[in-house]
Amino acid sequence: MRLKLAAIPVALALPLSLAGCGSSSSDSGEVADSGTVKVGFLSPAPRNDGGFTQYALVGVQDAVDAGDMELTSIVDNVAESQDQIEGLQTLAANNDVVIADGAVLNKAVAVVAPKYPDTHFVLVASDLDEFAENVSSVTVAVGLDAIVAGAVASMRSKSKKIGMIAGPEVPSSTAWYYGMKQGAALENPDTEVYQAYTNDYNDVGKAKQAAEAMIANGADQILSDLDSGSEGIYQAADAAAGTEVYNVFALHCDENPNIVGSGVVSWADVLKTSTTEAAAGDLPAGAISFGLESGALSFQFCDDKPSAEEKALVEKVTGEISDGTITPEENVLLPKPDYDFEQR
Known part of the structure; x- marks a missing residue:
């Protein structure tokens, strides 16, 4: 599978535009010291999936829009484990924060994170088997x-x-x-x-x-x-x-x-909070679970049901x-x- 970095425009179903946020990293692979926190995003699903990935991207973009951040790269639809590892490595070399959006990415994050100690990884919907100083796993109950x-x-x-x-x-x-x-x-x-x-x-x-x-x-x-x-x-x-x-x-x-x-x-709210805190250095390493008290969960009916x-x-x-x-x-x-x- 050939990985495509963020030159792909987001489908119209996503209520915000990420087109044009291609990677602005230097050829050396090091994150430019511009004062702006650079954020990369990887998911095994398509970005316009109408569900988990799309909502997560909304939250990340909301965080970027509200803070001194830049969403430099999106790698989506990455189903194979080796492609996931390679995609995370590319993002980690060029970003301060990397969002690994999917429970199946826990093994890839465990492989890649130790190689990039200065990059903060946010693993979504799963935990690592062992603690890593530069990984925060965020889940919802x-x-x-x-x-x-x-x-x-x-x-x-x-x-x-x-x-x-x-x-x-x-x-x-x-x-x-x-x-x-x-x-x-x-x-x-x-x-x-x-x-x-x-x-x-x-x-x-x-x-x-x-x-x-x-x-x-x-x-x-x-x-x-x-x-x-x-x-x-x-x-x-x-x-x-x-x-x-x-x-x-x-x-x-x-x-x-x-x-x-x-x-x-509300994965959008969870990702907005997590990305904002990670960019500010306030998201603790380890595991974080969002429950009912966080406002992230609720059961809702369709109006006429x-x-x-x-x-x-x-x-x-x-x-x-x-x-x-x-x-x-x-x-x-x-x-x-x-x-x-x-x-x-």
Whole structure:
């Protein structure tokens, strides 16, 4: 795979322009000492994926626009591990801060970061196995949102069979499954919860096949932890009357009439905060988790979907998670690393 640095213009779906922010680093590969903090961004997904990567880029750009920073390079759609390592090395040689946007990048960051001790790496949605002085890993406690989503899906389900479909089977995705399982049991202990992984956030065909299989097993409520691959779940739901869909990250009510709501995760806010703090030297090394108190999480309905009973359920479960009445069960939260950890 040939890597393309930031000369590619961002698709119109992204509500800001990153065109023209190609690398301004010197030929020597060293970061120019201009006083402006240079930021590079790498993701295994396309920048206009309509989900995780696109929202992260919005947050990074917001931070850049508000501070003395320059987004010099974007490397996106980098699926192969060796390409990820090479892309991170290129960015690290030419930037003060490198955003590694994706849970699957933890191994590449672990390889590259020790070689560039003066570059601050921000690893998104995953932790390193071991502490690194120049790496901050930022995650969101998505399992808390999933508890609420699972309770709602269980209440709306006629079959008492619900499911979750994700891309790679990584902890940040399995947390959605375990959270939904806990939430469903709160509403009805007999509700069954299925899980499926396509190993690709954007493959529509694989997502459709997974959804069709889940529906064939009786599921009538499906949460999509996918990006553009969600379209495959919508297609399967369109063909199976009574099937309802839930998103993550943001509300997409206008994309399909079967969408009920979303476990909203404001990755844009998380990345804006993380990039700003990293550029200022204020983002601590180690692991940082954003939870309900940070404002990064909430369950939200599409306007015409909820009943009064369902709204009350969301308020009740959210409140009981926040005050500690509901304790997340095993695997709902990402495991805390053995090194420095901060819960926000």
